[in-house]
Amino acid sequence: MIRFDETHAFLNEEEINSYQAQVTSCHAALMNKSGKGNDYVGWVEWPNTYDKEEFARIKACAERMRAMCDVFVVCGIGGSYLGARAAIEMMKGLYPQDCPEIIFMGNTFSSTYLAQVMNYLQDKEVCVNVISKSGTTTETAVAFRLLKQFMEKKYGEDAAKRIVATTDRTKGTLKELALAKGYETFVIPDDIGGRYSVITPVGLLPIAVAGIDIDALMQGLSSAYHDLNTADLTKNPAYRYAVCRRLLQHAGKDAEMLVSYEPNMSMCAEWWKQLFGESEGKEEKGILPCSATFSTDLHSLGQFIQEGKKVLFETLLLVEQPLVDLVFPKDEENRDAMNYLAGQSLNWVNQMAAQGTLEAHEESGHVPNLIITIPDMSAKTFGYLCYFFFRSCAMTCYLLDINPFNQPGVEVYKKNMFRLLGK
C-alpha cells in the first residue's frame, strides 16, 4: 500500500543492510516490550486490541453530533488536535461542504484567536469535544472554560448533550467534570501517548464527525500492522525509512523536510513533525523536522533547497490519486499560450512537477530525496500511513538509543509559566 524508494538519496544497499542486526534487535525490543518507554507501546497492538464497543459508540456519537451542529469545536493541544486535523484536511480538503465545520481551539493562549473564534460561534449551532487526559492542560482548560460558559448560556441544560469529553478512564479534573455534568465520555488509553493517539477516540471522534469512514481507517491500520510486522529490511519499508534517516543524519543532514504536492496534506506534515520531533529530539540528538507544500513553496523555499547550504534532505510524500481530478480546458483564443496542456489531467501535471523537481533537487542540488508513495487520500490509506510512521518513528529512535515515547522537555516551559502566572 505504501512504496518507499531511497534510490534518490545517495545511499547504497550495503549501508542500509549494515543496520539489519540492530533493527532486528530493536524490533524484538518493541514487540516484547523490553525497550525504552515500554509502558507507552499500546499503539503497537492497537489494531487488534481496541475496544470495539467504544468504537461503535464513537460512530453513534458522531452521527448525533453531525445532526445537531454547524460547527464542531475540538478543544485540545498537540496530539489532541494535530492527528484529527491532519486526517480531516487530507480526506475532506480545505473547502469541505458536506460536513459540519471543524474548528480547533484549546491550543493557544492568544486572546485574538480565542475572542475571534468565540465571536464566530455566536450565531452557529455548536457542539464541543474537549480532549485532555488530565483536564489540567492549561491551553485546553482556558479555552474549555470559555466554551462551557458559552454553551451553557446558549443551550442551558441541553449544553451537556452537546459536549463530549475524551479523557482518562477513571480520574482527573475533566473526568470528574464530565461525570458531574453528564457529558458523554471516551477514553484516552493509559499506554498510548498524545502523538500516537489519533487512532484512539482522541482522533476518531472528530474524524467521524467530519463524515469520514473510521472503519476503513482501522482497516488501514490493521493492514499496516500485518505488512510491517517484520524486522526484515528488504520487506519492511517503515524500518527502511527509519534506517535511511539515520544514515542521512550521519552524512551531515540535520534537517528533514517532509514535502507533499497536495495542500490538503500540509497538516499531515504538521502531525508528522510532532511525531518525529517530539519522539526523537532528546539528549541533543535527532533531526530537525520541517515541511513544505510544493509546487507552492518552490516559490519560497525552493531556492534555498536548490542552492543553499546543504543541511537538509527531503522526504517526498507523494499521492498517486487526487480526491478530484480536472481536465485542463482548451481555450480557442489561447492568449495565455497554455493550450499545450489542454485535455491533460491536472493531476498528471502535478506529478510531472514532482518528477521535474526531484530531478532538479537530486541532480543539480545534490539534495538526498527519500520517497514515500501512497495510493490516495482515503481513510484506509490514512490509517495505514499513521501506522507506517509510528513504526518508523519507534525504530529510528531506538536506533539512536532514545526513548520514543516520553517528552520530558515539554515540562520546562510549563514550570516557568506556572511560576510567572502565580499558580
Added chain:
Amino acid sequence: MIRFDETHAFLNEEEINSYQAQVTSCHAALMNKSGKGNDYVGWVEWPNTYDKEEFARIKACAERMRAMCDVFVVCGIGGSYLGARAAIEMMKGLYPQDCPEIIFMGNTFSSTYLAQVMNYLQDKEVCVNVISKSGTTTETAVAFRLLKQFMEKKYGEDAAKRIVATTDRTKGTLKELALAKGYETFVIPDDIGGRYSVITPVGLLPIAVAGIDIDALMQGLSSAYHDLNTADLTKNPAYRYAVCRRLLQHAGKDAEMLVSYEPNMSMCAEWWKQLFGESEGKEEKGILPCSATFSTDLHSLGQFIQEGKKVLFETLLLVEQPLVDLVFPKDEENRDAMNYLAGQSLNWVNQMAAQGTLEAHEESGHVPNLIITIPDMSAKTFGYLCYFFFRSCAMTCYLLDINPFNQPGVEVYKKNMFRLLGK
C-alpha cells in the same frame, strides 16, 4: 516602533560591533546602488517614490470589488500571494466577518485543491485578481484559465469588470490579455522582485479589498525608511538583526525558527521564510528558515528545541497588543481549578507563556533567542515590519557576499517540468 533584543542569544557587544565597518560599506552599496543585484533595489526608496495616482486607483478599485463580491480570489504564487495573505491574516485574524472572504489560488497544480475551490465558488459572488509579471507563471496561468472560464460563464460580458490584473506595465501575455478584455490593471514595478512586492499593487490591492487601511501601511513603511536609514549598529535594529544572524550561523546554528505566539501571524512567518530563504540560499550558503506558532507548537516542536540537537536559534516575533483581549472569567464551581487566572487578561497569560518559554529555551535548552517586539498587529506596524525585514535581509545577504535579489535556483525545476510536460 520595533524593539530588537539580542541579550538572550549568547552574543556580546564586541562581536556585534566588529561588523560595523562591513555594515557601513554594505549600507553604502545598497544606498548608492553599487551592490549585487542593484537593478532590484526599487523597494529601498519606494516609501518616497511610489505612484500616488495608482495608489488612489487601488483604493477605488478595492471599494468597487468589496461592494460586488462575497469571495475575492487572488491568483498568484510566491511573492504574489504570500505578502497579501500574511497581512490579511495578521490584521483581520483567521475568522474575519466584516470583509469578503479572500481565497488564494494560482499557487498549486493540485487538482484536488483547484477543483474544490472552483466548486466552493459556484454559488458565490466572485471577483478575481490575477497577479503575474509575465503571465506565463504556470501555476498561475493554469488556475486563471479555470477562473476566467468560470467568470465568463457566470457573468458573461460583465466578467471583465470583476477581474483585475496586476502585471507588467507594458508587455507580456497577461498585459495583452487584460488590454484585449478590458480588465483594470495595476503595475508590478521592474525593479522590485516578487518577495519584496507586498508594498506594491501586488500586495496592496488584496489587502485593501480585505478592508485594511493601506494609507497606514504606507505610513509605517515610510517611518521605517526614516528610522532605519543609518548604518550605525547602535541605532539600526534591522542591521543589528542581520549581524546577529551571521554571528549565530558562525556559531554553528544553520537553522532559524521564527516564532510567534499569535496564530494570525503564522502566514507572516511563511512570507518571512520566502524573503530570507530565497534571498540568502545561494552558493551553498544561508540559514534554513523554519517557523512555529507557540504555545501551540511547544506541544509538537518544543521537545526538539528544548533537548534535541543544537542546530537552531529562535527569533521571537512578539506582539505587545492583541487585536482583541479577553478577561478570563470566574467560575463559581471551579472544577477545572483555573480560578487562579480569573480576572486576568488572556494576553497577559500569553505574554507569561512567552517569557517562561524564553527562559526554558535559553537557560536549560541553551538555544539562542533573538527578540523582535512589535507594538500591535495594525497596518502601520505591518508596513514598518516589512521594511525592517527588507533592510535586514539585504544586509544579511551582503554580509555573506550574496545577491539578495535574484533566485536562479528556482528555474531548475521549471526547466525539467516543461520538458516533461512537452512544452
